[in-house]
Amino acid sequence: MNGPVASLNTAWFALIGVLWAGYLVLEGFDFGVGVLSVVISRDDIDRRLCRNAIGPIWDGNEVWLIVAAGATFAAFPLWYAAMFSGFYIPLFIVLAALIVRGVSFEFRGKRDSPGWRAGWDAALVAGSLIAAFAWGLVFTDLVHGLRLSHAGLYLGNLWGLLTPLAVVGGLASLAMFLAHGAAFLSLKTAGPLAARARRAAMWLSPPAGALVIGIAAWLAAGGSHGPGGLSAAVPITLAAACGVAFAASAAVLPAGRDGWAFGLSALGILAAVTAVWTALFPRVIVSSGPGPSLTLWSAASAHLTLVVMTIVAAIFVPLVLSYQGWSFWVFRQRLTRPVTQPAPAPERPPAAERHRRG
Amino acid sequence: MNDVLSRWQFGVTITYHFLFVPLTIGLALLVAVMQVLAYRRQDEVWERLTRFFGTLFLINFAMGIVTGIVQEFQFGMNWSNYSVFVGNIFGAPLAMEGLLAFFLESTFIGLWLFGRGRLPPLVRTLSICVVSLGTIVSAFFILTANAWMQHPVGYRIVGHKALLTDFWAVLGNSTLWAEFSHTVLAAFVTGSMLVLGVSAWQMLRGRQPEAFARSARLSAGVALVCTILVIVTGDVQARLMDSQQPMKMAAAEAVYRTQNGASFSLLTIGNLSGQPVFQIRIPHLLSLIATLSWNGRVTGITGAQHAEALRYGAGSYVPVLWVTYWSFRLMVGLGFLMLIASAWALWLSRRGAPKSFPRRRWTLWALVACIAAPFLANTFGWLFTEMGRQPWVVYGLMRTGLGISPSVSATDVALTLAGFTLLYTVLGIIDVVLMARAAGGGLTGGEGEPPAGAAPGAQELVY
Numbered sequence: 001m002n003g004p005v006a007s008l009n010t011a012w013f014a015l016i017g018v019l020w021a022g023y024l025v026l027e028g029f030d031f032g033v034g035v036l037s038v039v040i041s042r043d044d045i046d047r048r049l050c051r052n053a054i055g056p057i058w059d060g061n062e063v064w065l066i067v068a069a070g071a072t073f074a075a076f077p078l079w080y081a082a083m084f085s086g087f088y089i090p091l092f093i094v095l096a097a098l099i100v101r102g103v104s105f106e107f108r109g110k111r112d113s114p115g116w117r118a119g120w121d122a123a124l125v126a127g128s129l130i131a132a133f134a135w136g137l138v139f140t141d142l143v144h145g146l147r148l149s150h151a152g153l154y155l156g157n158l159w160g161l162l163t164p165l166a167v168v169g170g171l172a173s174l175a176m177f178l179a180h181g182a183a184f185l186s187l188k189t190a191g192p193l194a195a196r197a198r199r200a201a202m203w204l205s206p207p208a209g210a211l212v213i214g215i216a217a218w219l220a221a222g223g224s225h226g227p228g229g230l231s232a233a234v235p236i237t238l239a240a241a242c243g244v245a246f247a248a249s250a251a252v253l254p255a256g257r258d259g260w261a262f263g264l265s266a267l268g269i270l271a272a273v274t275a276v277w278t279a280l281f282p283r284v285i286v287s288s289g290p291g292p293s294l295t296l297w298s299a300a301s302a303h304l305t306l307v308v309m310t311i312v313a314a315i316f317v318p319l320v321l322s323y324q325g326w327s328f329w330v331f332r333q334r335l336t337r338p339v340t341q342p343a344p345a346p347e348r349p350p351a352a353e354r355h356r357r358g
Numbered sequence: 359m360n361d362v363l364s365r366w367q368f369g370v371t372i373t374y375h376f377l378f379v380p381l382t383i384g385l386a387l388l389v390a391v392m393q394v395l396a397y398r399r400q401d402e403v404w405e406r407l408t409r410f411f412g413t414l415f416l417i418n419f420a421m422g423i424v425t426g427i428v429q430e431f432q433f434g435m436n437w438s439n440y441s442v443f444v445g446n447i448f449g450a451p452l453a454m455e456g457l458l459a460f461f462l463e464s465t466f467i468g469l470w471l472f473g474r475g476r477l478p479p480l481v482r483t484l485s486i487c488v489v490s491l492g493t494i495v496s497a498f499f500i501l502t503a504n505a506w507m508q509h510p511v512g513y514r515i516v517g518h519k520a521l522l523t524d525f526w527a528v529l530g531n532s533t534l535w536a537e538f539s540h541t542v543l544a545a546f547v548t549g550s551m552l553v554l555g556v557s558a559w560q561m562l563r564g565r566q567p568e569a570f571a572r573s574a575r576l577s578a579g580v581a582l583v584c585t586i587l588v589i590v591t592g593d594v595q596a597r598l599m600d601s602q603q604p605m606k607m608a609a610a611e612a613v614y615r616t617q618n619g620a621s622f623s624l625l626t627i628g629n630l631s632g633q634p635v636f637q638i639r640i641p642h643l644l645s646l647i648a649t650l651s652w653n654g655r656v657t658g659i660t661g662a663q664h665a666e667a668l669r670y671g672a673g674s675y676v677p678v679l680w681v682t683y684w685s686f687r688l689m690v691g692l693g694f695l696m697l698i699a700s701a702w703a704l705w706l707s708r709r710g711a712p713k714s715f716p717r718r719r720w721t722l723w724a725l726v727a728c729i730a731a732p733f734l735a736n737t738f739g740w741l742f743t744e745m746g747r748q749p750w751v752v753y754g755l756m757r758t759g760l761g762i763s764p765s766v767s768a769t770d771v772a773l774t775l776a777g778f779t780l781l782y783t784v785l786g787i788i789d790v791v792l793m794a795r796a797a798g799g800g801l802t803g804g805e806g807e808p809p810a811g812a813a814p815g816a817q818e819l820v821y
Contacts, residue, residue, distance in 0.1 A: 051821045056468030059423060063460040069430055070453030077445020077519075084434025084441075085763035091435055092774045095428050096781055102424035103785060106417050109821055110792045153438060153765040301446040302521040312454055320461045327465050331472060338819065 008306040012075040013281065013296045015313060019071055021273040023064035024135060024173075025180075025266045030058045032181015034101055034128025038121050040185075040196040047121060049335050051105065053188040056331045058105065060324055062098070074309055078152050078299035079284040086146060086154030086285075087138055090161060094134045101127025132177040133170040137161070140169025140215060143279045145288035152285075152294050165215065172211035176246070176272065179204035180265040183249060187258040190334045198253050201261060205250035205268075209243030212272050216240075219279065229282045238275035242268045359768040361759045364436040367775040371428050373737055374782050378422035380736050383497060383542060384549015385415040386490040388577060397483040403569045406801040411553060411573070412471075412486075413796045419467065421789055428778070436771065440751055440761030444506075447513055447522045451502040459496035463489050472820055497542050505534035507752050508743070509602045520755065536598050540591040544739070546584040547696060548732035553577035554703060555729035556797045558722040566801055567716035574715070574725075575707040581700035589693055593647060600648040603753060605662040605675055606746035607648055609682040616661040619653040620644040625687065670754065677748045685742040692735035699728045 037050035054061075073080040084091060100123040108120035144165050147155040154160075182201035186194050216239030220232045245268035249261045280286065287293040300306070389412050396404035430452060433441050441448075469477060470485040477485070512527030513520045522528070557574035561567045600607045608614075611623060622643030626636070645654040657665075659676055666675040703725055706715045716722075751758040 045819075048819050048821060052472075052819050055821050056472035057465075059464035060461060060468060062423070062427075063456055063464050066427060066430055066460055067453060067456035069434075070449060070456045072449075073430075073434065073441065073445050074449030074453045077442050077449060080434045080445060080449070081438035081441040081763075084431055085436070085438035085765050088435050088763070088766045088770050089773070091431055092777060095431060096777065098427060099424040099781065099785070103420050103789075105821055106420040107788065107792060110417070110795065149765070153763075155765065157767075301449070302516075302519075304525065305446050305450055305522045308522070308525045309450055309453065312457065316457045320457065324461065324465050327469055330469060330477065335819075 008303065008310060009075075009296045009300050010282075011310065012071070012300070012306055013277070013284070016068060016071050016075065017273065017277040019064060019068035021270050023061070023068050024177075024273055025269045026061035026064055027058070028132070028173075028177040028269050029181045029184040029262075029265075030054050030061050031128040031132040031177040032179065033185055034124045034181070035132070035178060036181055036185060036197065036200060038125050040182075040193070040200055042192075044117065045337055046193050047117075048109075049189055049193060049337065050185060051108070051124070053185060053335055055105065057327060059102075060327065062102070071309070071313075075301055075306060076284060076296065076299040077301060079294055082148065082152050082154060082285055082294060082299075083138075083142070087141075087161060089158045090134055090138065094131050097127040097130040097134070099127075100124075101131070129174070132174045135170075136173025136176075137166045137170035139173075139273075139276050140166045142285050143219065143276055144169075145286040145293075147289060148285065148287035148291040148294065150291040152291060152299070155290075165218065168211060169215055172208065172215060172272075175204055175208035175211055176265070176269055179208045179246060179249070180262070180269060183253075183258065183262040183265045186253065187262045188334055190336050194258075194334075198258070198261075201265070202250045202253050205246040205265065209246030209268060212268075212275070213239050213243045216275055216279075228279055228286075230278050232279075235275040235279040238271050238278060242271035242275065245271060360764075360766065360771055361762045363768055363771040363775055364762055365758065367436060367771060367778060368432060370775070371425065371432065371778055371782070373740070374786070375422070375425040375429055376736060376740060377733055378418050378425060379497075380541075380545035380548040380732070381418050381552060382415070382422045383490075383493040383545035384547065385411065385418065385552065386486070386493045386549070387546055388549050388553050388580065389415050390486045390490040391576065391580075392573070393483050393486045397479055403572065407569060407573050410799075410801050411556075413799075414552070414556070414793060416467075416471065417789060417792055417796060421785065423464070425782070436763055436766065437751075437761045438763035438765065440756065443518060443756055443761070444520055444752060447506060447510075447520055447528060448503050450522070450525075451499040451506075451528075455496050455499035459492045459499060462492035463496065466492065493545075494542055497545070498538055501538045501541060502529060502531070502534055505531045505537050508537070508747060509533040509598075510752055510755055515755070520752070532598055533595075533602065536591060536595040540588060540595055543584045543588045543591060544732070544736055547581050547588060548736060550577040550581035550584065551696060551700070551732045552729055554581060554700070555726045558703075558725035559797065561716040562719065562722045562726070563798070564716075569801060571707055571715055574703060578700050578703035578707060581696065582704050585693060585697045585700055589697070592690075592693070596647050597650060600656070603747065604657040605659070605666060605677070606682070606743075608657055608659045608662050609677050609679055609746050610686040610742065611644055611656075612659070612679050612683045613644070613656065614658045614660050616655065616658040618645065618655050620648075620656040622647065626683070673749075675749060677746050682742055682746045685738040685745070689735050689738040689742060692731045692738070696728065696731050696735070699725060699731075 033050055033054050037047050041047040041050060069080070069084075072083070104120040104123040104127070108117055108124075141161055141163070144163065147160060149155050179201055182197045182204055185197035186201055189197060216236050220236050245264045249264035249268065252260045252264065282295050282297070283293040284296055284299050285294040292298070389408055392404050392408040392411065395401060396408050433448075433452075466485040466488040470482055470489060473482045473485060506528060509531060510520065511531050512522060512524035514523050515521075528534075553573055554577040557570040557577065560570040561574070596607065611620075612626070613620060613623075619642050621639040621641045624638040624640060642652050644656055645651065648654060648656050659679075663675055667673065702721070706718065706721065747753055749757050749759070751761045
């Protein structure tokens with residue numbers, strides 16, 4: 001089954017790419033902050049600063065996932081059905097992870113007990129870590145190829161999803177989100193905490209980009225099941241752009257350019273998602289047999305649904321972007337320690353402190 | 359096996375999710391009203407009440423969101439055949455719910471919660487109003503999807519898919535507007551019965567009785583008005599159901615024989631097979647409910663079964679009768695209980711009444727106990743409407759058993775069913791304990807007071 005490239009199907013394929021990219025760029029730094037909130041903190045105030053840095057926005061970030069999934073359901077029902085039933089167990093684990101990390105925000109501070117707080121800190125770390133890994137795994141599998149039936153449904157079991165390449169893909173998204181989250185914390189916090197975040201971002205960014213390039217190169221060298229509609233050079237170039245963005249993000253941090261570093265890591269994730277989408281096009285799930293790959297024609301809704309959804313999206317996506325952007329602007333200020341709670345004595349002198357911009 | 363387990367999983371997770379949803383919709387409205395009162399009157403007591411009930415709202419909001427994602431994912435995970443069949447129509451309202459409602463709610467709740475001392479009070483006040491609006495818009499779109507399952511309109515069947523032919527018909531579905539008004543009003547009742555019960559509890563403990571008498575009065579008023587409207591809209595729905603899903607109406611009553619001037623069974627002892635041991639009946643009431651006329655004709659189960667078998671082929675089209683019969687009765691009964699409770703509370707707390715409301719211990723205890731009533735009524739209502747539609751997942755178009763994911767094994771579903779049940783049980787216990795602690799705490803600082811230890815101009819550490 002095939003159809004014209006210049007069509008609503010292509011537009012919706014692109015829009016769903018935008019929604020997933022929006023989700024992964026935004027909740028990506030939430031996941032990173034979630035893991036780092038324990039790793040780079042020295043005391044409870046540090047951990048609370050990390051949580052509050054994403055406090056007003058994490059929930060809005062997660063809505064991008066709901067809209068991305070809903071838009072996939074509406075525009076490409078078979079893509080949604082095959083993907084969500086195919087990744088049954090991984091998605092169950094993602095849901096459990098999102099649940100425990102989501103409630104940890106409200107629950108953690110409601111009882112004054114160190115054990116209680118430590119428990120919810122662990123929930124945030126584990127939930128963020130698992131979700132950050134899982135999305136990389138899922139999208140690598142979609143590009144790499146899954147055993148699909150003639151009806152377009154996944155034929156394998158859980159182990160068929162956990163291929164070595166998909167695991168590397170999971171590590172790549174984990175590394176990207178950690179680096180992105182660290183860049184966000186260096187932008188949103190101050191003092192020794194920001195300095196530690198900066199150091200973490202500098203260490204994490206280069207491997208994040210390298211992993212993405214590695215996966216793209218391996219797929220281009222024949223690891224993928226059948227060519228897509230675009231030249232293999234396109235995703236490779238985008239993966240290289242992702243690597244460059246992360247390297248640049250690490251490079252500008254010593255000069256204290258936190259905003260630039262965060263913007264560059266966001267660009268890196270955007271490039272990685274675009275690489276996935278261009279590698280897929282015009283397929284939505286690559287099949288390794290026996291059925292054909294799902295494409296943006298075979299999996300799509302009828303014309304009227306796409307028209308209605310296009311009108312709704314044209315009105316509301318810009319509106320959402322504007323008020324969500326306004327919310328980011330309202331909470332742009334760096335979070336500082338309350339004056340009655342001075343920072344604990346550092347275990348070693350904070351080397352990056354001198355780079356702080358104040 | 360897959361279909362049974364998937365149905366159990368959907369039933370367990372949706373029932374659980376829908377404990378939080380109506381409470382969130384209802385509390386958002388009441389907290390917004392309190393915040394507006396605090397802002398308009400520059401009133402410190404309303405500000406403190408806003409903050410107090412806002413805490414209860416936020417604990418539930420978190421649970422509502424995270425359990426809601428599960429519901430969206432589950433269509434694809436456990437019901438892939440269903441998703442392919444309906445996605446063309448069903449997916450659109452789901453995406454719109456996210457785009458039009460969830461973004462509003464989540465962004466403006468952050469602005470309201472973290473905006474204290476950072477945004478002008480008017481903007482903060484408007485933020486919580488936008489959150490309330492978002493919860494109502496969200497209800498509209500998800501019920502658009504559900505109403506289509508009850509009464510599909512604006513489609514044609516091509517191959518094995520339902521394709522959208524008229525989007526306005528989907529939005530103008532009569533079932534949708536009846537369901538939407540009934541459900542949202544019931545959610546307002548849920549929020550106000552919780553505020554009323556918690557206020558009663560605080561008065562019982564003698565904590566700031568004057569402040570909590572205010573919230574009690576407000577919530578009793580909202581509960582009374584909305585309960586009356588829930589009954590009215592429920593009645594409208596019953597008549598729609600009688601024409602659109604006659605089997606469901608018959609199953610609500612467990613009446614077998616089609617009859618004119620049918621009586622309403624208040625309760626039945628014995629089995630529901632048509633030969634009960636003992637029952638109390640109100641003459642003509644069922645005909646009145648279903649058709650608005652004294653001697654109206656009400657289709658019985660036997661007649662409905664015969665009609666559906668002729669139309670859709672051999673097989674049983676009768677839902678599980680003890681579930682539909684009792685859930686319908688309990689829903690209605692609890693509704694009237696809340697009508698009496700809220701009217702009584704409003705009368706006692708009326709302006710110019712003797713100031714004895716905070717000392718009427720029996721009444722206050724009864725109001726605390728009534729917190730459970732809206733949750734039970736909501737649950738019974740949905741059990742009735744969803745189980746009463748069986749064996750259909752989309753009425754007249756797709757049977758529930760055919761909607762499953764053929765590629766997911768029963769073992770996998772059993773695993774996740776156990777996982778969700780365990781996780782939800784643990785979180786449910788924690789949520790109730792935290793709610794009870796927050797509901798038993800005192801009123802704390804209002805808008806004007808900076809949090810302890812905050813530097814001037816610094817952002818408050820909310821979490």
